Amino acid sequence: MTNLDIQPNAGSATLAPRRLGIGRLLPDRRRLAGMILWIAFAFYVIPLSIAEPNFISLSNILSILLLTSVYALIAFGESLVILTAGIDLSVGSIVGLSGVVAALLIDGHSSAGWVLLSVFAGIAAGAAVGLFNGVLVAYVNLPSFVTTLGTLSMALGVAYVISSGRQISIDNNTFLNISGGRIFEIPTPIVIIFCAFAVLWGYLTYSRWGRFVYAVGGNLRAAYVAGLPVRKILLSVYVISGALAGLAGVILSSEVTVGVASNGSGYELVAIAAPVIGGISLAGGRGSLFGTLFGVVLLGTIDNGMTILNVSPFYQHIIRGAIIVVAVSIDILVNKRRLV
Amino acid sequence: MVGQVMAPALVQPEHVVDVTESGSQPISLNCAKLGKRFGHTDVLTNVTLSAAKGRALALMGENGAGKSTLLGIFAGLLTPSSGGVFVHGEAVENFTPTEAQRRGVQIVTQELSLVPALTVWENIHLGRELCLGGWEHGVLDRRHMRKRTAELLDSFGLNISPDTRIDDLSLSHAQVVEILKVYNRKPAILLLDEPTSALTEGETRSLFKLIHQMKSAGTSIVFTTHKMNEIGQIGDDVVVLRDGRITLNGQVDKTPTDEIVSAMVGRELSTIDLQLHQPNYDARIVFESRNLITTKDKVEGVSLTCRAGEILGLAGIAGAGRTAFMECVFGIGGHFGGDVVINGRTYSGRRPGRSIAAGVAYVPQDRKSAGLVLAQDVVTNTSLTQLNAFCTPLGIVRRGVERERSEKSLTALRTRYHDLGQEVGELSGGNQQKVLLSRWLISDQPEVLLLNEPTRGIDVGAKVDIYRIIATLAERGVAVIVSSSELPELMLLCHAVAVFRNGVPQRIFSRGEFSEEDIIRVAIGEGAAADASEA
């Protein structure tokens, strides 16, 4: 069945010598590049924690993670889409939509069953938008940018329509516990993001599906010629991205105790920035979910630090944007990534 | 090398023959003690050579020897780690393409570098646009550029419209456009990295004519090739690289081919015959196409059969429909009519995934755009099509087995890489081709194997291994269909050759009837053959 007994009749491939000696101990360029951002990060964290000891307290670290949990979920989904060389601009609107859906369902109910139902409905609403995106991208061949630009507006519109533009306040305690509760002393959202991360990262790295995601992003035509189910792969990443954004919307509405259509507006900025800071290539096929996690934590820490330092929200926007640009520039310069 | 191939026999110590008399011509390009390392590996070490005005230098070496790297440095695409490059005696300081072009150096790279979405005339004039009234920020002079392009195409004997998009060209035509683009810039020094690997014989002849013209106009040329007979046809001087070091430097007419080959591979190659088994003509018909027609009239009714164990060659000039036929069978090209029958069952997948499931395997000609995922590592690329064989039911890849199998099939093809986790894009062109071929050795053998230019860019030593592997696969009952623009290759490897012209196989030659002349005559059409022989 295999052809492994076919060998050349003389000699075998001569391999160039592997790295030997002291060169092995030094970090190579790729690892160094990863470290550079950490070092830059340290330059921000260390002075800040000296000036403001509260900054590195456990409770503050947990609050940073809590703050970033919503971002993290949508950024994970966005990473998958970007790995296939696409983009999902609709995640912010999905966050609003799913929050509204969950809030509407839970309104006036108190049983745990309804909580479960509303959570699933929120996720399903997100997945449905993702499915819509995926079908258009994978089967109609519409560019993802156009598709999700459309659904960004449509999902937001649907959220406004079904909520009649109101804020739907949530008073179900079980539902509010999604963000306020703890599992083994760790806030539930943090447990959720780490579970989501572990599953996604593991599957992306070790499964056939993960391989195919990278291959489709790296060279669509070659993936097709190699016989991969290209359309299904594309569809899957948009659905996952939508579902994760849906989950993020549920958590956010539980955190702010209201479901509002505009809850997640502007979140696509962070969702795209985090993977890009973490080294996932917008051209597709390159990068790791660890990078995204790093990007999210970096952005969250900086936001939190600015709040602690009482930086005006207006300036926060400027600083956040500047950091995105600077961080990616450092990465590119150190990596010597070239245009060609 | 018809009917004969080189096989490795004994290892010889490295020997350097240095004949540094470059005739009476002045030197236009030279380098001294050039070194290049990527990360921690030396790709070029201590390379000193020179190219003289009006002469052609053949740069030879096995896959991964460092030829493309060296040309890349000359063209300003790469910066050397040590040593110097001199153009017309002047040291180069900035290694950028702009700088190199300013000094009159132009390159045709191994992989195409045209803009696919632009037309032929736009590509040919890219960066050198002609403008109305000669004002370079003014309005483009389209008419003039189109006309110039038509002239160039005409002089090459290529019958395509200047308005064709590169997307719509075959690989060989695109290669010609790339060459014409560079030719149009009237370089003082022209670097050609395997220019003929994607060309058909006729196009190769036209290219050589062009090169002779350029040489007599004083252009110095540095080229690489894996076709040994081309050294004598256009080369004046020859330099051989092995593992990034020069092992031979001499004049073509004073250096026998054997010597060049042994300097390349570091051992003597003796000539042996490929032991081709007799096909069993009673074996079942595995592959059959019935009056296959594709869209755009590229294939107009192809009916062919291939039995288990048979190796069927496809010959023909560019655009004769061989690639379109294979792609249609595999489900990439547009299918218009007719059937493909695999093992007696009409197969209507029309999609690569289904074709593979039905037992059809395809090695595309254009490895860069349709074959490999360049940003991914060697293992991933090797196992891509057969990944199911290495997965648990839950879809988790068993990486240990995957690595082991990949390594074995890569070694069988003598693929050179630093480690299995290296990005495929970092491998040399020929080694990328080997990765592509190794895909079909890694797991269950296919029923039908379609090979489109399988040895494109592969060195002499490894070609033999590939022929042998193809023959072994056939002996085990695979129906193999090989398309190649090298007739000697087909005549060595195949039991029968179908000659295509105008989208239809005109005639099928069986092994006993093989004759290069006859095949060419059928390929270009009887009348045209007479013209060609007069020319």
Ligand SMILES: Nc1ncnc2c1ncn2[C@@H]1O[C@H](COP(=O)(O)OP(=O)(O)OP(=O)(O)O)[C@@H](O)[C@H]1O
């Ligand atoms: N960017 C890179 N990073 C690391 N290694 C590289 C890179 N580019 C080339 N190499 C290595 O340099 C060696 C020489 O490559 P090169 O492309 O010059 O070979 P070549 O002689 O042109 O071979 P071929 O006949 O196959 O085209 C190869 O072993 C290749 O793996």
Ligand SMILES: [Mg+2]
């Ligand atoms: Mg090369």
